[in-house]
Amino acid sequence: MKHRQTIGPVVKRKLCTGCGTCAGVCPREAITMAVKKGRYVPQLDKSCCNRCGLCHDACPGHGVDFEGLSDALFGDIPEDTAVGRYLGCYVGHAMDRGVRYNSASGGIVSSLLIFALQEGLIDGALVTRMRRDDPLKPEPFIARTREEILSAAGSKYCPVATNTVIQEILDSDDRIAVVGLPCHIQGIRKAEQCIPKLAKQIRYRISLACSLNFSFRGTERFLENLGIAPDSVEVFQYRGRGWPGSVLIRRTDGTQRVVPYAECYRQLGPYSLRRCTLCSDMLGELSDLTCGDAWVPQIIRTNEAGSSFVVSRTVEAEELLEDAASSDAVELSELALENLLASQGHALFKKRKLKARMRLFKLAGRSVPVYRQKLLAPIRADYISTMKLYAARYTLAGNHRLLRRLFHLVHRRKRRLAKVEAQPVETMAQP
Ligand SMILES: Cc1cc2nc3c(=O)[nH]c(=O)nc-3n(C[C@H](O)[C@H](O)[C@H](O)COP(=O)(O)OP(=O)(O)OC[C@H]3O[C@@H](n4cnc5c(N)ncnc54)[C@H](O)[C@@H]3O)c2cc1C
Structure with a gap:
């Protein structure tokens, strides 16, 4: 059998969606899903894999021909x-x-x-x-x-x-x-x-x-x-x-x-x-x-x-x-x-x-x-919002306590100012 692509490169290139399709289609049960850094990542047992390529063909992570x-x-x-x-x-x-x-x-x-x-x-x-x-x-x-x-x-x-x-x-x-x-x-x-x-x-x-x-x-x-x-x-x-x-x-x-x-x-x-x-x-x-x-x-x-x-x-x-x-x-x-x-x-x-x-x-x-x-x-705003999104993810979801505190401080101040300006405000019930 011709050796074909496995799911490995998709994971390496951080394109995996964690959907589990690769594990579900593998006829040799060579793939399991494990939680890593808060998300599911496929684990390939190379000793069971015959590189049939099914996991890669069915994977939506690297692309979809809609x-x-x-x-x-x-x-x-x-x-x-x-x-x-x-x-x-x-x-x-x-x-x-x-x-x-x-x-x-x-x-x-x-x-x-x-x-x-x-x-x-x-x-x-x-x-x-x-x-x-x-x-x-x-x-x-x-x-x-x-x-x-x-x-x-x-x-x-x-x-x-x-x-x-x-x-x-x-x-x-x-x-x-x-x-x-x-x-x-x-x-x-x-x-x-x-x-x-x-x-x-x-x-x-x-x-x-x-x-x-x-x-x-x-x-x-x-x-x-x-x-x-x-x-x-x-x-x-x-x-x-x-x-x-x-x-x-x-x-x-x-x-x-x-x-x-x-x-x-x-x-x-x-x-x-x-x-x-x-x-x-x-x-x-x-x-x-x-x-x-x-x-x-x-x-x-x-x-x-x-x-x-x-x-x-x-x-x-x-x-x-x-x-x-x-x-x-x-x-x-x-x-x-x-x-x-x-x-x-x-x-x-x-x-x-x-x-x-x-x-x-x-x-x-x-x-x-x-x-x-x-x-x-x-449009230009899409580039700006994209950079803001990744900056917020990096600051808030990463392990950067100091940056996180700084972010909250700036945002709290911004929110306080917005409250003074906007009347009336609808506040969400706090837990
Ligand atoms: C991560 C996520 C993001 C969403 N984002 C939006 C959005 O941006 N805009 C929007 O309008 N709606 C969004 N929804 C959909 C919305 O929350 C409802 O699921 C949808 O309206 C169906 O409601 P329902 O009462 O008819 O479904 P229900 O009768 O409550 O049934 C929901 C079904 O979905 C299944 N299910 C729930 N969560 C998941 C999951 N994570 N993966 C696989 N299956 C699942 C359940 O098992 C259940 O069978 C999102 C849902 C999820 C899970």
Whole structure:
């Protein structure tokens, strides 16, 4: 057999997304995912590897041919730069009030999975819950009951190696719905191109919208700021409890803290994963359908229980949505694409800022992923914001106590001045 590329160079060039596809497709189980510096990194056991090249071919880290994949999968190259291919755009929520209240936004993802399971459209769904024995670490698994799907509801703002479960899917003949971030779905689609059996088994690919994800160190620092030792945590939920929800932390001594979601998200900010800052795909353009937070102004005004937006891209997804709505599993109404885009500014910004980021990376001699896809020309502000982003990441998320203190000092002063100038100010509840 001809020796081919492995995942090694992708990791070395810091292009790995940590999605777990390489570990999931390796027929020799030569790859495992280990946590290093707060993120998942593949570990290759060279003694088991025969350099078949599958891990590299299926890896979305070094690049994605969006145009080629769109053409092969959907029969065309999408015209809309921000959204990609779409058939419908909706806003809605689960009809079950408990599901809606305990999910990330509107509970659409969990409701669709439960509906598909009950209707016999799938045998299981690849979802992610937090581990019982290590509540700050996620556990992707195949849910086969309503209860299991609900145990995984809510967003996890930490690395998740979802696609490690591919091997378990291949070991069965089950029909599966996969839920993941855009990088997971890119990995799934690339893996399907390499392994036809996988393509036959995966019935729905549901992407969550994602502008960024965060390292485990972010969650650890968040707990540290609350004065909570990570090893005293028994239950950790990033989201749930209505809109936009809250973080729930239960300790082994029975005490619990609830912190507004927005405060947690603000604190996680500097811990964004480096590879996420080089991603072009906020809306999971290779999915069958994408769900995200409905930040649409007309909706959030009256939205205490939560709503999600949905973009459907395939006929199968459209049918699933139609059937779930007519069976009263979900409520959906049409959402104009321009209203969605106005509420999800990052989708277009990503396409524009990315070129600026890539140019700066190349100038610094760093590797960047190769995307075959239309990107927009950056403006000067994109270069400035890029430099600010990396400076903040370096100062706040690195091990530079002095720099961090200085940053907070300057920011506290800036915030104080802004408060005096802006009247009235809406302050966020502090934990
Ligand atoms: C890291 C991250 C960033 C996000 N960024 C945005 C954004 O910028 N804009 C936006 O509109 N929406 C964003 N979302 C999506 C949003 O938070 C909700 O997940 C989405 O609206 C679906 O809500 P729901 O109530 O329908 O899903 P639920 O019914 O709560 O179901 C969520 C499903 O997603 C799975 N899941 C959760 N987290 C992960 C993860 N990290 N990796 C793989 N699977 C996971 C769960 O297992 C569950 O099956 C983000 C989500 C995550 C995890």
